[in-house]
Amino acid sequence: MEFSKINTPQRVKVALLGCGTVGGGVIRLLRDNAEHLAARVGAELEIAHVLVRDTSKQRVPECLPGWLTTDPEVVLNDPSVDVVLELMGGEHPAKSLVERALESGKGVVSANKFLLAKHGPALIARAAQRGVDLAFEASVGGGIPVIRTLRDSLTSDWVSSIHALLNGTCNYILTRMRQEGLPFESILADAQRLGYAEADPALDVDGHDAAQKLVVLAMLAFGAELVGEVHTEGIRDLDETDFRFAERFGFTIKHLAVGIDRGEQLELRVHPALVPQANPLASIHGVLNGVFIHGRALGPCLLVGRGAGEMPTAVSVVADLVDVARARVEGASGLATRAIRTKKKQLMPLGELEARYYLRFDVRDEPGVLGTIASELGKHNISVEQMVQEGRGSPGATVPVLMITHRSREAAVDAALSAVAKAGFLARKPRLLRIEEF
């Protein structure tokens, strides 16, 4: 075999913006696989700059001190830089640096879900106009090739739905809550100790991280530039009772991100849900992420892997870098990015959702309670498929009443729950969990 392009003097110069754990992994992969990568790109990849906040900080030994700079102008004003890898995260200064890199004709690879979720369509349009590429496999699902699958493999297909576990921290906590029957707070504390949860866990456990990733997936899968906010619920309220009864009814509780094409509207939501135990997503445990795609022609397709972490994310960054660099070598920059087309899409109001529901009422154990609940549900046309009332405690104690409804409209369920709440026998707000069957 001949590798004619390797022997040409051509090089692709790369700059890293940020050099945390993922940046260190990228530098390591570029060094360890230099020859193989050059064969794929048709030119050698050469690191020119690494933008950091503090040049004195200890980094991976493969990171040469001469690369380091704290001045973004050094990177942006260097016309020899071909591709910029944005590994900073957050909105500022990542957004303006990416915009300026695109403007100056550089290709960009970003691992920044927040940036893509908030400004993806605008940045893609800017890259397309400028004739350069913006790639972002690492922004969702770490090492799972979900962006690539949506973008490339489905070139000729239409995605009808996505059901995904997009947050490893949530999946880790729920897996252990289910296995060990311990409360949320104690598993969270353990996860923080083990490095699976941040000191401030809100972004993860309240669902915002998953919601940002869902917006990025929806942009590719449905060509959606969203109007409005994704309905987002976290996992703090779940307890051992929910897990126990979910199991009893044949389900597992997972923190799901759901996207469904509803024609003119898009159904997007992030929340804990009951998934049948036989569903493949139910078997994805611990910090793993999973994305279940349903394509019109493709049928079902499930992708599972590590959703975060230094090396899996670095693998995705380097795969994108190879694509972007190769397109530059070939003089074909921008083609892959131009093919991503988005248009404004309205979100379907959550009240219009139809699903089966798990309802939990923590009630004072007194006569007539069940009758009141049942009659309010009946008034709202909600029929109950299964009901369990825990064995009676002492008189006046709080006991849970659990129900699985037949398929109902969420607006009606909400109205019924509000009516029940007024009756005064509830120890706390009723719990509603959606049952997802796909």
Add this chain to the structure above:
Amino acid sequence: MEFSKINTPQRVKVALLGCGTVGGGVIRLLRDNAEHLAARVGAELEIAHVLVRDTSKQRVPECLPGWLTTDPEVVLNDPSVDVVLELMGGEHPAKSLVERALESGKGVVSANKFLLAKHGPALIARAAQRGVDLAFEASVGGGIPVIRTLRDSLTSDWVSSIHALLNGTCNYILTRMRQEGLPFESILADAQRLGYAEADPALDVDGHDAAQKLVVLAMLAFGAELVGEVHTEGIRDLDETDFRFAERFGFTIKHLAVGIDRGEQLELRVHPALVPQANPLASIHGVLNGVFIHGRALGPCLLVGRGAGEMPTAVSVVADLVDVARARVEGASGLATRAIRTKKKQLMPLGELEARYYLRFDVRDEPGVLGTIASELGKHNISVEQMVQEGRGSPGATVPVLMITHRSREAAVDAALSAVAKAGFLARKPRLLRIEEF
């Protein structure tokens, strides 16, 4: 957004070799997604010829009669044809047509696992020398983007192992045997009636189809040009007793294709195996395929989807066509194919395998039998972790004795089973199933 390249008069001419169900799906996808595909490729895709055996046969309405020809020379001698889609299957005449197409500088997309398994490295070398592309996503796993993932996403990574369900017919039969407790033959008959199994089921149920696909995956994942034959077992011998005890021990029986990098050697094998019920592959039911990849940097990655069928396979063919066509438009043909590098690899002898084993002895129910079995296992250093002997029947009746061993060397287990077989109390050959934990 501008799509400058679409407005150029440039076209990529495509010829189909074969027009069965997958070919019909491809033609349909090319028509339905013409605009989107042109944007991705940078040029319109135009079908020039469709090679068939019988021009009078009824085809999808999108297939224009003017395309049809029974003469391969019409396709191969047309210099305007850029890309050939080989959808014939089998070795002849597919091999020589693909070779001639590559020689004449055409890109080739093939869905032919047999061709790739038997001649993959040679065809890839030929394509690379000629500076054209040979793409084959559809040859393994239908619509699952496994080739693309191995080739592109893992550009910077090394695959350490693959565990896969590669044959939908086997998975369908085993799923129903487990769920319904019916014998192999009756489920097979049903599968044939429903179109999930061929009239001659040998290729599927004896494991050869999965073995061919494993060879193709090993070529990409491990850069392996195989020396020797993959150890291949089918599913005909399994019965209700195996399923019952597998479940009792906490496992599910799946037909697995396994590939593990053992340094200088490669461990490749295809056989039914016991998979822990909590393993994600255990939840992949029916005709679905699944590929579990472990990358050194990536960690675990699981891909699941329809492994066969008109539209999923057609989606993969079109995704490949887009890549190959785009590389031609860009003047960068052959780069993706050249990056696939293979070298000769020896297979690890199966006797060197170390695993836990499920052993089943169907014995005449008489005193001393268990002692003989246990002592033969002991002599070969095989220690038993669990043992179950079915409730005694009438004296002299056949009863199964089931064992799960601790980790043992397969050569030792084979020797022990041969020694037990000599004792004369076995109603049939002992059954050995490997336990796969990954």
